[in-house]
Amino acid sequence: MTEIPVALTVILSVGTAAAVALALLLARSARGAKRLRQRSAATEKDLQEALRHQAALAQRAQATEAEVRHLAGARVPDLTAALAHPNVPVRGLLDPAFRGTELDRALTTVLEQVSDAVTKERLRVDGAAQAAMRGATTTIQALLYQLQTRLQTMQERYDDPFIAEDLLAADFLNEQALRRIQSTAIVCGAWPGLTRQNSHLGDIVVGAMSRLSGYERVQVTNQLRDPVGVVARAVEPAAVVLTELLANALHYSHPELPVAVTIQQGNRGASLIIDDAGVGMHAEELERAQRLMAGQDNVLLTELGDPPRTGFATVGQLARQYGFTTSVEASPYGGVRAIVHIPGEPLLTLLDEEEQPMSPMAPVPRSTASAAAVPSAMPGHAATQRPPQPRSEPARNDTVHLDAGAGRTAERPYSEPAGDPQAQPQSAEEELPRRRRRRPGPYVDLGTSGEAAGPAGSAGAAPTAEPPQTPAASPEESAQRWAAFQRGTNSGRAAVDEATETGTLPRVTPTAPGSDTDHGNAVADDQHADFRSAEGNPQA
Amino acid sequence: MTPPPRDGRRLVPAYLATTGRARPSRNTLDRLTVLHGAADPSTVSGLRPEEIRLLELLRGGALSLAEAAAHLRLPVSVVKVLVADLVDAGRLMARAPIPDAELPERQILEKVLNGLRTLKSS
Numbered sequence: 001m002t003e004i005p006v007a008l009t010v011i012l013s014v015g016t017a018a019a020v021a022l023a024l025l026l027a028r029s030a031r032g033a034k035r036l037r038q039r040s041a042a043t044e045k046d047l048q049e050a051l052r053h054q055a056a057l058a059q060r061a062q063a064t065e066a067e068v069r070h071l072a073g074a075r076v077p078d079l080t081a082a083l084a085h086p087n088v089p090v091r092g093l094l095d096p097a098f099r100g101t102e103l104d105r106a107l108t109t110v111l112e113q114v115s116d117a118v119t120k121e122r123l124r125v126d127g128a129a130q131a132a133m134r135g136a137t138t139t140i141q142a143l144l145y146q147l148q149t150r151l152q153t154m155q156e157r158y159d160d161p162f163i164a165e166d167l168l169a170a171d172f173l174n175e176q177a178l179r180r181i182q183s184t185a186i187v188c189g190a191w192p193g194l195t196r197q198n199s200h201l202g203d204i205v206v207g208a209m210s211r212l213s214g215y216e217r218v219q220v221t222n223q224l225r226d227p228v229g230v231v232a233r234a235v236e237p238a239a240v241v242l243t244e245l246l247a248n249a250l251h252y253s254h255p256e257l258p259v260a261v262t263i264q265q266g267n268r269g270a271s272l273i274i275d276d277a278g279v280g281m282h283a284e285e286l287e288r289a290q291r292l293m294a295g296q297d298n299v300l301l302t303e304l305g306d307p308p309r310t311g312f313a314t315v316g317q318l319a320r321q322y323g324f325t326t327s328v329e330a331s332p333y334g335g336v337r338a339i340v341h342i343p344g345e346p347l348l349t350l351l352d353e354e355e356q357p358m359s360p361m362a363p364v365p366r367s368t369a370s371a372a373a374v375p376s377a378m379p380g381h382a383a384t385q386r387p388p389q390p391r392s393e394p395a396r397n398d399t400v401h402l403d404a405g406a407g408r409t410a411e412r413p414y415s416e417p418a419g420d421p422q423a424q425p426q427s428a429e430e431e432l433p434r435r436r437r438r439r440p441g442p443y444v445d446l447g448t449s450g451e452a453a454g455p456a457g458s459a460g461a462a463p464t465a466e467p468p469q470t471p472a473a474s475p476e477e478s479a480q481r482w483a484a485f486q487r488g489t490n491s492g493r494a495a496v497d498e499a500t501e502t503g504t505l506p507r508v509t510p511t512a513p514g515s516d517t518d519h520g521n522a523v524a525d526d527q528h529a530d531f532r533s534a535e536g537n538p539q540a
Numbered sequence: 541m542t543p544p545p546r547d548g549r550r551l552v553p554a555y556l557a558t559t560g561r562a563r564p565s566r567n568t569l570d571r572l573t574v575l576h577g578a579a580d581p582s583t584v585s586g587l588r589p590e591e592i593r594l595l596e597l598l599r600g601g602a603l604s605l606a607e608a609a610a611h612l613r614l615p616v617s618v619v620k621v622l623v624a625d626l627v628d629a630g631r632l633m634a635r636a637p638i639p640d641a642e643l644p645e646r647q648i649l650e651k652v653l654n655g656l657r658t659l660k661s662s
Contacts, residue, residue: 155554155618159570159571161620162563165562165617167562169555171554194549197548203552210552359552360557360594360613361552361556361557363589
């Protein structure tokens with residue numbers, strides 16, 4: 001019976017061992033299965049991640065492509081349009097998500113390069129166009145000036161009214177053509193093409209308006225107190241600036257409305273104010289005009305429209321080159337008011353009206369208009385001896401003051417005060433009437449300029465304008481001299497006669513003690529010497 | 541009388557004086573017409589600057605039209621228009637130039653010469 005339990009034990013133990021082994025195996029396999037499950041889940045997750053990523057990438061690629069397409073289709077065209085018309089906006093990125101990314105930077109670089117290239121090319125083309133224009137305008141301008149000279153000589157030569165009228169008309173047409181050419185040339189970078197001599201401001205204003213059709217509407221008021229002129233190099237530029245501003249005023253106002261120009265003298269220069277009562281300009285136009293007239297950057301022909309409107313650009317160029325200040329604003333008359341200020345320091349000078357009279361068409365200045373009430377020089381009537389005139393005092397002061405200043409101060413800087421007007425009238429009062437030189441210009445008062453320069457001024461005053469200054473002899477002085485001469489010869493003759501006839505002492509020569517002929521001569525000599533001394537020292 | 545030296549290019553053209561007119565309202569004027577009796581420009585209003593200057597020039601004496609033109613530095617044809625306007629307005633007088641004394645005709649002179657010769661020879 002023992003075998004059975006042994007056998008059973010064996011079997012049982014074997015079975016137990018097998019069970020244990022199986023349990024172990026089972027446990028291991030369960031762990032493996034779990035691991036597998038976990039791994040597959042992770043893989044699946046990865047896979048999904050990858051899919052999502054891929055979708056995002058695809059979307060991004062699409063967006064980038066759209067962005068590039070947007071660049072080519074919208075932003076670059078916008079840019080080129082904006083370069084031509086600064087008010088066109090350039091669109092930004094299509095997708096704001098790209099802002100600040102590498103893509104954004106790259107696209108911006110593209111835009112910059114396009115802009116650079118286009119700008120450079122435009123400058124080059126514009127430069128070429130300007131050079132071509134300059135070449136043509138210079139030649140045409142020179143020819144028109146020749147034509148002007150020719151027309152002017154013909155005007156002097158032909159008196160026939162019909163021919164003369166045609167010549168005047170041709171001259172006017174020529175002036176208008178000249179103005180066009182000149183302003184185009186200046187916008188294209190040429191100089192005004194002409195140097196004039198120092199000229200009166202009034203002359204410059206009427207000269208400027210004479211270049212425009214409709215000049216009859218311009219009404220000039222001259223408020224200058226002194227004969228203010230512009231120095232040679234700035235005369236033509238000033239005339240061109242005025243012409244362009246006047247052209248605007250005339251063009252943008254009704255053909256029957258006047259355009260008012262006022263010439264004003266300030267402490268530090270002179271101002272020309274142009275008012276029209278025309279259609280005016282709105283804020284944007286005013287702003288553009290101000291920008292062009294500031295003349296800060298080079299103007300491109302392409303910016304000026306087609307056909308180019310060169311007015312403000314011309315003004316700007318000249319203002320920058322010569323130092324005028326210009327501005328436009330709404331006028332109290334309803335239109336536009338343009339102001340040109342010419343600084344006194346480098347650009348203005350006082351002119352000698354006698355040496356360089358104003359043209360007859362220049363507006364009569366206020367001061368001379370009042371002074372003209374006093375009969376002044378009468379050129380051409382040299383034989384007329386002018387009686388001493390009762391003088392209206394204030395007007396007199398004015399002329400004396402101006403003339404005295406002008407004689408000495410042709411080179412005087414404008415800003416210097418023009419001498420003390422109070423010091424002048426006295427010497428002017430003592431002055432005697434004198435003959436006038438034959439000189440045109442009704443306001444010339446030659447006599448005053450010499451005398452009024454003061455006691456010390458008679459030698460130094462206006463050496464160019466005056467004939468050499470000999471010491472002035474008044475009628476009384478001349479009479480004295482001739483009387484002395486006559487007395488001398490008379491007494492000498494009497495002495496000689498008496499001496500030869502009677503041998504006695506000459507009656508009229510108390511100082512002569514001798515009794516012979518020689519002595520009589522000596523007496524005459526003595527008298528003669530007296531006369532000479534009288535002449536040598538007219539003041540005695 | 542010499543005209544003032546004309547240096548440089550003119551700044552103010554002549555047509556400005558008459559707004560382009562060169563046909564005077566009266567055709568009796570010529571270069572030698574004597575202008576006189578100018579009104580005082582300061583008492584007359586409404587004159588243009590060139591008219592004021594012309595009257596100013598002629599005050600106190602007479603000038604021929606050509607002389608006035610030279611003083612104003614304007615062409616004679618233009619000054620004629622100015623003068624005609626002023627004369628029309630009664631502000632200036634224009635007088636025809638004094639004609640040269642009339643010379644006897646050539647025939648008469650020859651007759652006299654012949655007469656003298658016959659006197660001498662006889």
